[in-house]
Amino acid sequence: MFSYAFMRYAFLASTFIAITCGVVGVYVVARNFSFLAHTLSEIGFAGAAFAVFAGIQPLWGMLIFTLLGALGVGELSKRTDQKESSISAVSALFIGLGVLFLAISGSNSRYATSILFGSIIGVDRQGVTQLIVLSIVVLAITAAIVHPLNFDSFDHIGAAAHHINSAWIGVVFLLLMAMSVSIGSQVVGSLLVFILLTLPASTAQYLGRTIGSMIIWSVSLALIGVWAGLYLGYLTNLPVTFFISIIEVAIYLGVYLTHLARK
Amino acid sequence: MEDILTVSNLTMHFENKDLFDDLSFSLPEGSMTALLGANGTGKTTMVNILLGMQTPTNGSVKFAKGAKVGYVPQFRNIDEDYPLSIRSFIELNAPFFKRRSKHIRRHINHILKDTNLTKIQNTRMGEASGGQKQRAYLAQALLDHPDIIILDEATASLDPMAKEELMTLIQHLNHKHKMTVFFVTHDIPLAKKYMKNYLLLKNKSVQFGKIEDLQEEAIG
Numbered sequence: 001m002f003s004y005a006f007m008r009y010a011f012l013a014s015t016f017i018a019i020t021c022g023v024v025g026v027y028v029v030a031r032n033f034s035f036l037a038h039t040l041s042e043i044g045f046a047g048a049a050f051a052v053f054a055g056i057q058p059l060w061g062m063l064i065f066t067l068l069g070a071l072g073v074g075e076l077s078k079r080t081d082q083k084e085s086s087i088s089a090v091s092a093l094f095i096g097l098g099v100l101f102l103a104i105s106g107s108n109s110r111y112a113t114s115i116l117f118g119s120i121i122g123v124d125r126q127g128v129t130q131l132i133v134l135s136i137v138v139l140a141i142t143a144a145i146v147h148p149l150n151f152d153s154f155d156h157i158g159a160a161a162h163h164i165n166s167a168w169i170g171v172v173f174l175l176l177m178a179m180s181v182s183i184g185s186q187v188v189g190s191l192l193v194f195i196l197l198t199l200p201a202s203t204a205q206y207l208g209r210t211i212g213s214m215i216i217w218s219v220s221l222a223l224i225g226v227w228a229g230l231y232l233g234y235l236t237n238l239p240v241t242f243f244i245s246i247i248e249v250a251i252y253l254g255v256y257l258t259h260l261a262r263k
Numbered sequence: 264m265e266d267i268l269t270v271s272n273l274t275m276h277f278e279n280k281d282l283f284d285d286l287s288f289s290l291p292e293g294s295m296t297a298l299l300g301a302n303g304t305g306k307t308t309m310v311n312i313l314l315g316m317q318t319p320t321n322g323s324v325k326f327a328k329g330a331k332v333g334y335v336p337q338f339r340n341i342d343e344d345y346p347l348s349i350r351s352f353i354e355l356n357a358p359f360f361k362r363r364s365k366h367i368r369r370h371i372n373h374i375l376k377d378t379n380l381t382k383i384q385n386t387r388m389g390e391a392s393g394g395q396k397q398r399a400y401l402a403q404a405l406l407d408h409p410d411i412i413i414l415d416e417a418t419a420s421l422d423p424m425a426k427e428e429l430m431t432l433i434q435h436l437n438h439k440h441k442m443t444v445f446f447v448t449h450d451i452p453l454a455k456k457y458m459k460n461y462l463l464l465k466n467k468s469v470q471f472g473k474i475e476d477l478q479e480e481a482i483g
């Protein structure tokens with residue numbers, strides 16, 4: 001399998017992406033941002049469609065849209081009491097835009113499929129480099145703000161009592177989430193990127209009792225999912241995304257049911 | 264004895280409500296004071312002003328030079344699914360990359376012992392009892408090496424046993440570590456049993472005195 005360059009690239013890129021999404025996911029879940037992960041991935045879909053229309057790389061279109069979208073959504077949720085419905089409105093707007101961009105760019109449905117469902121098998125050497133660099137940027141920023149991010153995500157009130165600037169942490173975290181959504185979409189597609197950002201971390205909440213152990217569980221489960229997914233995809237020629245999602249869902253359900261049974 | 268906190272001419276007005284006018288008082292080092300008052304008289308707002316989290320309409324708040332302040336807020340959002348252990352929750356207040364250092368670990372172990380949490384330090388916060396959670400909140404604040412500790416309604420949701428346990432612990436901090444205690448409550452019997460002085464917020468002003476002189480029905 002590794003004698004094919006495209007499989008080596010796919011494994012390498014997926015490994016970094018799984019680590020990044022596994023780490024960021026722990027905070028997505030702790031901050032109750034799962035819903036926002038969906039919205040950002042829909043904004044990312046519109047960005048990728050726009051990129052196809054404008055003739056640039058989908059990854060850049062996604063990054064631009066999700067970063068701007070993250071700032072917009074952050075601003076919006078500060079100003080309104082009806083967070084969920086206003087965020088739904090934003091999602092609807094961007095999905096609509098995505099459909100429009102795809103239609104007017106006259107591209108074939110192959111593009112739409114790869115944006116929505118992922119296309120890691122097709123990633124080239126340059127693509128791998130971009131994804132790895134972006135992953136490292138996300139991880140480095142996370143490490144730089146880890147103390148206030150931990151405190152604010154796991155004890156918002158205690159953090160405020162210690163004069164931690166949670167508005168600022170909130171904005172930086174939304175940007176980290178936007179980048180994670182953009183790179184995660186390259187593996188599993190924008191429709192299912194929330195899987196990598198929420199399921200391993202949700203499972204990790206049942207398995208770990210410290211932030212460190214939750215991160216280790218979350219990253220390990222994300223890695224198991226993408227590695228096994230790529231391998232099974234290679235063996236069967238079925239979509240990698242399909243395998244990743246059933247693996248993550250199966251692990252989540254298994255752990256959750258064990259947890260219920262023990263209660 | 265020197266004062267650790269001096270409040271002068273403190274006034275707080277909201278757009279639609281005047282909370283209090285021209286309050287002045289001070290807390291001596293090592294004292295134990297209850298801040299009493301009915302619901303909505305402005306106890307939490309006062310604490311927020313002391314901590315610099317809200318700006319008063321007028322007046323000043325001065326802590327003694329170098330005094331460190333510990334604070335246990337009135338509300339916390341810890342639900343039953345909350346994943347972190349008691350120890351990890353306390354450690355949120357320690358620098359992430361230094362919390363494995365010998366010095367900080369020893370400090371945390373010491374605080375766990377003081378707050379009687381050593382045995383259950385690996386229990387999840389979400390599964391801890393109300394009293395255990397409240398002691399963990401206090402332990403997290405103790406990590407700041409405070410000279411004065413401000414507790415906002417720390418006993419409000421506790422059963423009588425847990426109340427006594429927490430108050431004994433607070434008394435111990437005052438005796439052993441000479442920590443000044445500022446204890447917000449509307450439980451007069453409890454304040455009478457454990458505190459030495461009182462501040463009573465009423466009719467937009469403040470009364471000050473020895474706790475044994477306080478009338479049981481003073482709040483109403």
Ligand SMILES: Nc1ncnc2c1ncn2[C@@H]1O[C@H](COP(=O)(O)OP(=O)(O)OP(=O)(O)O)[C@@H](O)[C@H]1O
Binds near residue numbers: 277280302304307
């Ligand atoms: N930012 C604000 N703007 C307007 N009114 C406010 C604001 N903050 C607090 N209040 C009002 O000031 C009053 C005092 O609130 P505070 O929380 O300080 O009372 P409290 O004495 O701590 O009450 P409790 O015993 O219920 O904890 C309340 O009526 C509250 O509605």
Ligand SMILES: [Mg+2]
Binds near residue numbers: 308
């Ligand atoms: Mg209050």
